[in-house]
Amino acid sequence: MRRDSRLSRMLHVLIHMDRHYKRATSDTIAQMLGTNAVVVRRTMAGLRKQGYVHSEQGHGGGWELARELTDISLFDVYQAIGAPPLFAIGPSVEQPECLVEQAVDARLNDALQEAETLLLERFRSVTVADIAQDFDACFAEHTHHT
Amino acid sequence: MRRDSRLSRMLHVLIHMDRHYKRATSDTIAQMLGTNAVVVRRTMAGLRKQGYVHSEQGHGGGWELARELTDISLFDVYQAIGAPPLFAIGPSVEQPECLVEQAVDARLNDALQEAETLLLERFRSVTVADIAQDFDACFAEHTHHT
DNA sequence: TTTTTCTGTAACAAGACGGGTTACGTGTAT
């Protein structure tokens, strides 16, 4: 367990559901992700709350897309999973007394803020459908060559 | 213990040593950082290996700067502490088989790489002396007003 | 209606990692 992989996983699931199976149970999703059904439900609960997916209980139930992939950005998914912290580094304390430490943290936060803004901007500008198209292109090339 | 604060702490220490005390023991440094002497030695070991600081054992020993703050960038310090991971998010596995997952990770890594490049570029372009000057300016303003 | 198949949640264990602590070895000035 190193880095938070929920974003990556949820993107995978969304595209999987769109391209392969319109409906999938937590168990089958868990199998393809190499994880557990409870983890799937836990993580996808956020997507459901935002209305990106829909779940139904009981026999024949499972998950299905509730919106087009073109209408879901990476940022949307990132927020849906709870907007976890992006960076693994940061200042030591919140309100340092020492002025030097304040200057250090200010510079550090500046740089981090800049990087975060850029990253989230990229997340905002890329839809899940864009990634699905990347896959299409890669898949087409893959089959042409064989 | 949330985010890695070693970079922030080491910057603080370097400026502290330059502006206040040319020589400091691990214990006094630990006190000003609100931590432990062993943690200080452990973290500053990296700075010593890179030749940014020098340590001496025995009576009257301690730490002292071995280079001018103008010759040390944030990137230098970041590398000296072992270049810890910058991001808390990332792909799930290294070599995914599924082409969709590969596409997802590619896009994700693109964005992360871009943000990392920007961040490290900022680190490279800022010297510890720059931050010390920030402090000077802030301090001057602080004393003028009182 | 009973059973089966799902989701929804809570609760807990595992693993990783930064950080704090103790213990002990080593070098150096007094």
Added chain:
DNA sequence: ATACACGTAACCCGTCTTGTTACAGAAAAA
């Protein structure tokens, strides 16, 4: 010799993601 200070290993702790078990609905099927 002794006190001082670094060097390092070993260990525990808090936090966070992830995995697992357990159990309570809900809905279709039998």
